[in-house]
Amino acid sequence: MDTIPQILFEAYRDAPDRTAITLLFSDRPEVELNYRDLVHFSAGYASSLAESGVARGNVVILILDHGADLVCAFFGTILHGAIPAIMPFLTEKLSTKQYRASLTELFAITSPRAVITYPEFVPEVQAAIENANHTGLFAPMVLSSDQVSTARSIKWDELGGMDRSSNDIVLLQHSSGTTGLQKGVALSHQAVIRQIENYAPVLELSQDDVIVSWLPLYHDMGLIAGFIMPVLARARLVLMSPFDWVRGPYRLMQAISEYRGTLCWMPNFAYNFCARKIRDRELEGVNLSSLRAVINCSEPMHWSSHQMFLERFQPYGLSPQALATCYAMAENVFAVTQGGINGPIKEDMIDRQAFSNRQVAAPIDGGLHEGSMLRMLSAGNPINNTEVRVIDSSGNELPERHVGEISLQSNCMLSGYYNRPDATEKAFIDGWYLTGDLGYQADGELYITGRVKDLIIVGGKNVYPQDLERLVEDVDGVHHGRVVAFGVFNENTGTEDVVVIAEVDLELEGKGIPCMSDPASSEGKIAAQIRQRITQGSEIALRYVCVVGRNWLLKTSSGKVARSANREKYLSEMG
Amino acid sequence: MSDHVIDELSVYMVTEILKQPERKIASGEALISSGLIDSFSLVDLSIFIEERYGVRIDDTELNADTFDTLEQLTAIIRERRT
Numbered sequence: 001m002d003t004i005p006q007i008l009f010e011a012y013r014d015a016p017d018r019t020a021i022t023l024l025f026s027d028r029p030e031v032e033l034n035y036r037d038l039v040h041f042s043a044g045y046a047s048s049l050a051e052s053g054v055a056r057g058n059v060v061i062l063i064l065d066h067g068a069d070l071v072c073a074f075f076g077t078i079l080h081g082a083i084p085a086i087m088p089f090l091t092e093k094l095s096t097k098q099y100r101a102s103l104t105e106l107f108a109i110t111s112p113r114a115v116i117t118y119p120e121f122v123p124e125v126q127a128a129i130e131n132a133n134h135t136g137l138f139a140p141m142v143l144s145s146d147q148v149s150t151a152r153s154i155k156w157d158e159l160g161g162m163d164r165s166s167n168d169i170v171l172l173q174h175s176s177g178t179t180g181l182q183k184g185v186a187l188s189h190q191a192v193i194r195q196i197e198n199y200a201p202v203l204e205l206s207q208d209d210v211i212v213s214w215l216p217l218y219h220d221m222g223l224i225a226g227f228i229m230p231v232l233a234r235a236r237l238v239l240m241s242p243f244d245w246v247r248g249p250y251r252l253m254q255a256i257s258e259y260r261g262t263l264c265w266m267p268n269f270a271y272n273f274c275a276r277k278i279r280d281r282e283l284e285g286v287n288l289s290s291l292r293a294v295i296n297c298s299e300p301m302h303w304s305s306h307q308m309f310l311e312r313f314q315p316y317g318l319s320p321q322a323l324a325t326c327y328a329m330a331e332n333v334f335a336v337t338q339g340g341i342n343g344p345i346k347e348d349m350i351d352r353q354a355f356s357n358r359q360v361a362a363p364i365d366g367g368l369h370e371g372s373m374l375r376m377l378s379a380g381n382p383i384n385n386t387e388v389r390v391i392d393s394s395g396n397e398l399p400e401r402h403v404g405e406i407s408l409q410s411n412c413m414l415s416g417y418y419n420r421p422d423a424t425e426k427a428f429i430d431g432w433y434l435t436g437d438l439g440y441q442a443d444g445e446l447y448i449t450g451r452v453k454d455l456i457i458v459g460g461k462n463v464y465p466q467d468l469e470r471l472v473e474d475v476d477g478v479h480h481g482r483v484v485a486f487g488v489f490n491e492n493t494g495t496e497d498v499v500v501i502a503e504v505d506l507e508l509e510g511k512g513i514p515c516m517s518d519p520a521s522s523e524g525k526i527a528a529q530i531r532q533r534i535t536q537g538s539e540i541a542l543r544y545v546c547v548v549g550r551n552w553l554l555k556t557s558s559g560k561v562a563r564s565a566n567r568e569k570y571l572s573e574m575g
Numbered sequence: 576m577s578d579h580v581i582d583e584l585s586v587y588m589v590t591e592i593l594k595q596p597e598r599k600i601a602s603g604e605a606l607i608s609s610g611l612i613d614s615f616s617l618v619d620l621s622i623f624i625e626e627r628y629g630v631r632i633d634d635t636e637l638n639a640d641t642f643d644t645l646e647q648l649t650a651i652i653r654e655r656r657t
Contacts (some may be wrong), residue, residue, distance in 0.1 A: 026635050093610030246614045248634030277618040519598050541613035543594045
């Protein structure tokens with residue numbers, strides 16, 4: 001099978017009554033879609049796109065919440081031969097001005113031919129289109145989801161997606177924020193299908209598997225592991241809304257229990273979140289023994305998070321053998337390595353000092369006290385047809401146990417960043433993709449230790465510090481080039497806290513720790529505005545804002561603010 | 576009693592959620608729609624209310640339509656306590 005429409009055609013022909021997706025809702029009964037329903041509803045979207053004049057190869061932006069519309073608009077766009085890109089839905093905290101600005105930005109780079117959204121959201125999208133029009137762009141048309149009806153019969157030979165070739169782009173995947181929107185990862189049919197062919201055997205994925213997921217579909221983990229792979233591999237998918245999960249994490253455990261879930265992917269913070277925020281009464285009767293793998297992926301994995309999760313859920317049948325790890329990125333469609341499927345996750349005890357001073361992962365035996373040891377969790381081995389190399393800053397391959405940048409080659413890489421040949425070219429050296437992550441290899445296992453780039457990962461989502469800094473620079477009293485944003489790992493939540501330091505023209509000498517300013521003072525007021533700006537302008541919540549006086553921030557010789565140096569200074573001053 | 580509950584809730588939010596113990600939250604200040612209390616902290620808030628006041632706030636009620644201010648939240652607690 002060369003393309004996704006062909007795979008859907010086969011599933012429709014051979015297993016129309018098989019349940020493809022069970023959609024769970026907090027306020028209404030679940031909706032079951034078998035392959036017949038899925039294809040008929042998707043074909044309804046395909047014909048609406050055709051009637052609207054959307055051509056094959058055009059980009060279609062989907063702004064829809066969890067539900068049958070999102071799932072079927074996505075596959076419908078592909079059946080039509082167009083290219084879907086799923087965008088996060090506007091949340092109530094985000095300022096509409098900011099959201100509109102990011103849509104405008106997205107329109108400018110991807111030149112979509114259409115946007116599919118709910119009728120009540122059409123005016124918002126129209127406003128963003130008008131914004132974009134001022135910049136002289138071709139306006140996309142807006143298709144309202146209530147105009148679409150299920151196809152009564154399927155004329156496969158009339159579906160535009162049926163004769164796409166395997167090298168054609170099938171979808172775009174963006175990370176959030178200004179920087180993320182500018183680099184839409186374009187994936188071909190072939191790349192997506194090969195990723196599944198490479199990954200499924202490693203997972204021992206079969207049609208008996210039940211994947212339970214709360215992950216958003218605009219993120220690679222949710223899109224591939226928690227959506228496309230199960231549907232194409234004919235494993236059953238039980239899907240809930242991230243919005244419902246974050247308010248009621250017990251819903252995930254109850255769903256795993258009820259549907260006998262076997263596989264579940266989550267970012268590290270979710271292990272802490274589930275372990276700490278589910279009440280005993282919400283777990284009454286819950287049985288998690290069906291789970292054969294809970295896979296930690298998309299942000300740095302921590303041993304303590306696994307322990308916490310295991311302690312909380314082992315009494316409910318969770319097997320310690322189920323804990324698993326994965327290293328993934330959208331540029332490789334999804335998974336790069338996988339660990340812990342057959343047997344426990346490999347752990348590596350290394351010498352803390354050798355690691356920080358010499359960037360070497362020197363193994364140590366027991367006997368040393370905790371403080372001088374780092375307990376590393378392996379991300380596993382490369383999946384099939386994927387090769388990983390650790391290189392130094394000049395691109396030379398490093399020996400085992402030396403920390404360097406992780407680069408990779410596979411048969412399922414991205415086609416490119418959409419309409420950004422410049423960014424695509426920069427991402428590769430001699431045919432190797434530079435991940436921006438740091439790590440080392442030992443006995444064939446890959447260990448991730450940090451990042452080359454200043455990227456912050458909060459709750460599994462990539463946050464670019466420059467996007468946050470740009471928002472903060474808008475606040476009165478804060479100056480361009482005198483703001484720094486970085487992440488600091490928080491053991492309690494299992495993810496990074498974002499810290500922002502802004503330098504202002506006030507005398508703040510001798511006022512103690514700068515991050516605890518009195519809310520009534522001038523610096524306290526600036527801090528409050530910075531918090532508000534970040535809350536409304538980004539997807540994160542900002543807890544730690546430091547307003548500092550002149551010359552606090554460390555700069556490089558060229559006068560630029562150095563994020564990592566200021567992070568070190570902050571950590572030492574905060575003790 | 577309600578002023579007392581408002582004060583306790585406010586202290587809980589600024590110390591445990593916002594990590595800004597010096598901050599004050601006005602009784603009519605928007606909590607959820609403004610993003611002041613982010614979605615990851617809503618469960619904590621409901622667990623605190625359940626443990627402190629014996630009042631259950633369902634996860635489907637953790638949104639600005641049900642309560643968006645300390646005043647509204649306190650009213651729910653008062654009503655369910657009796």
